[in-house]
Amino acid sequence: MFGNNLETVVSSATQTVTIGRGGPVIVIGERINPTGRKKLMASLEQGDLDVVRRDALAQVEAGAAILDVNAGVPGADEPELMRQIIRAVRQVTDVPLCIDSPNPHVLEAGLREYEGKPLVNSVNGEERSLESILPLVKAYGAAVIGLAMDDDGIPQTAEKRLQVACKIIDRAERLGIPRNDVIIDPLVLAVCADAGAGRTTLEAIWRIATELGVNITMGASNVSHGLPDRPVINAAFLAMAVACGLTCPITNPLVSTVREAILASDLLLGHDEWAMRWMAHYRGKARS
Numbered sequence: 001m002f003g004n005n006l007e008t009v010v011s012s013a014t015q016t017v018t019i020g021r022g023g024p025v026i027v028i029g030e031r032i033n034p035t036g037r038k039k040l041m042a043s044l045e046q047g048d049l050d051v052v053r054r055d056a057l058a059q060v061e062a063g064a065a066i067l068d069v070n071a072g073v074p075g076a077d078e079p080e081l082m083r084q085i086i087r088a089v090r091q092v093t094d095v096p097l098c099i100d101s102p103n104p105h106v107l108e109a110g111l112r113e114y115e116g117k118p119l120v121n122s123v124n125g126e127e128r129s130l131e132s133i134l135p136l137v138k139a140y141g142a143a144v145i146g147l148a149m150d151d152d153g154i155p156q157t158a159e160k161r162l163q164v165a166c167k168i169i170d171r172a173e174r175l176g177i178p179r180n181d182v183i184i185d186p187l188v189l190a191v192c193a194d195a196g197a198g199r200t201t202l203e204a205i206w207r208i209a210t211e212l213g214v215n216i217t218m219g220a221s222n223v224s225h226g227l228p229d230r231p232v233i234n235a236a237f238l239a240m241a242v243a244c245g246l247t248c249p250i251t252n253p254l255v256s257t258v259r260e261a262i263l264a265s266d267l268l269l270g271h272d273e274w275a276m277r278w279m280a281h282y283r284g285k286a287r288s
């Protein structure tokens with residue numbers, strides 16, 4: 001289905017994860033992010049990292065191969081909090097991390113603390129972002145997520161999102177960051193606000209995957225914002241997006257509907273030989 005597929009390799013001190021269309025979907029666990037999570041926000045405000053450790057372990061046990069870490073607590077010393085979160089996660093698991101912040105100082109604090117080759121989340125097509133984030137990515141030898149938006153916001157059409165993706169990849173390459181270390185996020189808007197939002201993202205995924213060959217991530221849950229039964233919508237969207245070329249969604253693997261849609265997608269696309277992972281998941285459920 002796909003032509004020249006690029007692979008992105010990320011690592012921790014002891015583990016290497018390869019992201020690409022020749023292998024299974026790589027789940028980036030989203031839960032270590034205080035935005036919208038009151039309990040985590042409250043514990044981080046008090047310097048309590050137990051919730052972080054629990055969330056890390058639970059997500060890895062549920063199939064996350066990479067963990068997103070975000071220290072967005074208003075008023076906090078975010079660079080210091082990012083270091084603490086990275087250390088806390090490292091105490092319980094050694095999966096590679098995706099360091100998530102719009103602030104280059106927070107990203108740099110995370111990059112200095114991290115051992116291995118992480119993902120940086122994220123750069124976008126705005127001049128200010130390209131100039132501040134890409135040199136950091138290069139200096140620390142990281143891989144980076146590029147959001148398909150620029151100074152004019154999120155483009156309405158898949159064609160324009162593809163163009164922004166091209167621009168980010170081009171600017172990365174000029175700094176010596178190989179194109180396979182750029183993962184594009186085509187961005188997802190709510191279908192209840194715009195009926196064409198899901199289709200636009202799927203078309204952007206397909207075009208970026210087939211024309212550029214790079215890996216693709218997205219935060220799937222935005223698509224169902226404002227609607228009931230969100231996991232069902234998110235699961236259907238994820239399965240369609242994987243068929244279009246999504247390789248490493250940022251999502252919550254603790255939601256079984258979502259996790260199962262991803263396992264089923266791998267099975268149906270030939271990335272689960274002998275249904276080994278599907279059967280292991282099924283046996284785990286039958287036991288509990």
Ligand code: THG
Nearest residue numbers: 030031033035036037100121122145185218219250
């Ligand atoms: N693309 C990229 N990075 C991202 C996103 C993206 N990082 C942040 C976000 N989007 C994905 N991460 C999260 C983390 C936590 C939650 C949702 C997305 C979360 N949501 C609440 C819940 O599930 O209970 C609900 C919050 C709400 O709906 O207001 O905890 O798109 N590159």
